[in-house]
Amino acid sequence: MERQAAHTTFVIEREFAASPARVFGAWADPEAKKRWTDCHPGSWTRSHSLDFRIGGLEVNSAFDEQGVGHHCQSLYLDIVPGERIVYAYDIVSAGVRISVSLVTVEFKAAGAGARMVFTEQAVFLDGAPGLEERIEGTGEGFDRLALEVEPVGSAH
Amino acid sequence: MAPDAGLDRTFHALADASRRGMIDRLSRGPASVSELAQPLAMALPSVVKHLAVLEAGGLVTSEKAGRVRTYRLAPGGLSAVETWVAARKAGLEKQFDRLEEYLQQQAAAPPKEP
Numbered sequence: 674m675e676r677q678a679a680h681t682t683f684v685i686e687r688e689f690a691a692s693p694a695r696v697f698g699a700w701a702d703p704e705a706k707k708r709w710t711d712c713h714p715g716s717w718t719r720s721h722s723l724d725f726r727i728g729g730l731e732v733n734s735a736f737d738e739q740g741v742g743h744h745c746q747s748l749y750l751d752i753v754p755g756e757r758i759v760y761a762y763d764i765v766s767a768g769v770r771i772s773v774s775l776v777t778v779e780f781k782a783a784g785a786g787a788r789m790v791f792t793e794q795a796v797f798l799d800g801a802p803g804l805e806e807r808i809e810g811t812g813e814g815f816d817r818l819a820l821e822v823e824p825v826g827s828a829h
Numbered sequence: 830m831a832p833d834a835g836l837d838r839t840f841h842a843l844a845d846a847s848r849r850g851m852i853d854r855l856s857r858g859p860a861s862v863s864e865l866a867q868p869l870a871m872a873l874p875s876v877v878k879h880l881a882v883l884e885a886g887g888l889v890t891s892e893k894a895g896r897v898r899t900y901r902l903a904p905g906g907l908s909a910v911e912t913w914v915a916a917r918k919a920g921l922e923k924q925f926d927r928l929e930e931y932l933q934q935q936a937a938a939p940p941k942e943p
Binding site: 687710 | 913914917918921922924925927928929930931932933935936
């Protein structure tokens with residue numbers, strides 16, 4: 674197999690009609706986090722655990738109808754309550770590590786609500802085989818998409 | 830066509846998991862409609878519709894030889910990594926939509942005190 678490591682950074686900004694503390698809380702609370710991150714079809718079996726503290730792990734596992742496993746594990750590296758979360762995560766699909774990323778989520782007051790800035794610095798490994806399995810169930814949601822992909826290079 | 834309209838069509842084309850699966854399959858080489866349909870458990874007419882959306886989005890091209898129409902990734906379409914990032918962003922945007930719904934529900938009905 675040809676080995677590849679393609680690096681890129683992308684940013685997603687969203688505003689919510691809720692305080693930064695409440696938006697942060699939806700990331701910090703395991704029940705809340707499980708609710709809004711569950712994006713797989715109902716026919717999949719899923720498990721989720723979140724140990725939200727610096728050095729803590731979050732493990733997300735899903736198995737599709739064929740029993741193929743898709744796993745996402747995060748390590749929390751920096752937490753400033755109500756303001757910032759930094760974590761590293763990888764995605765392993767059908768036994769293949771697809772990507773490894775460093776994510777910074779910043780929460781700021783914006784008017785009566787909050788602005789959330791999600792920055793992901795990712796390395797996609799070996800041409801990301803298994804793409805269709807990994808993204809199965811992500812569904813629609815492109816209406817707000819603004820592609821802000823920085824120049825993508827396959828070697829740095 | 831305005832450039833933005835083209836981009837909208839590209840994003841629309843990528844907004845469906847089945848279509849992204851087809852893109853991924855085509856990134857490994859050209860394929861016929863039935864080859865693309867095979868792993869999807871989807872009727873051929875549905876596959877043809879999805880492929881038409883991808884073609885309108887400038888992501889794939891096709892040519893007919895005899896009775897077989899063969900699809901391939903369009904030159905100048907998104908690169909594999911760009912497609913990948915677009916797919917991941919779509920998934921995240923979807924999650925953040927759910928986060929927004931969650932926050933709205935919470936505001937409407939504050940959680941009970943323990």
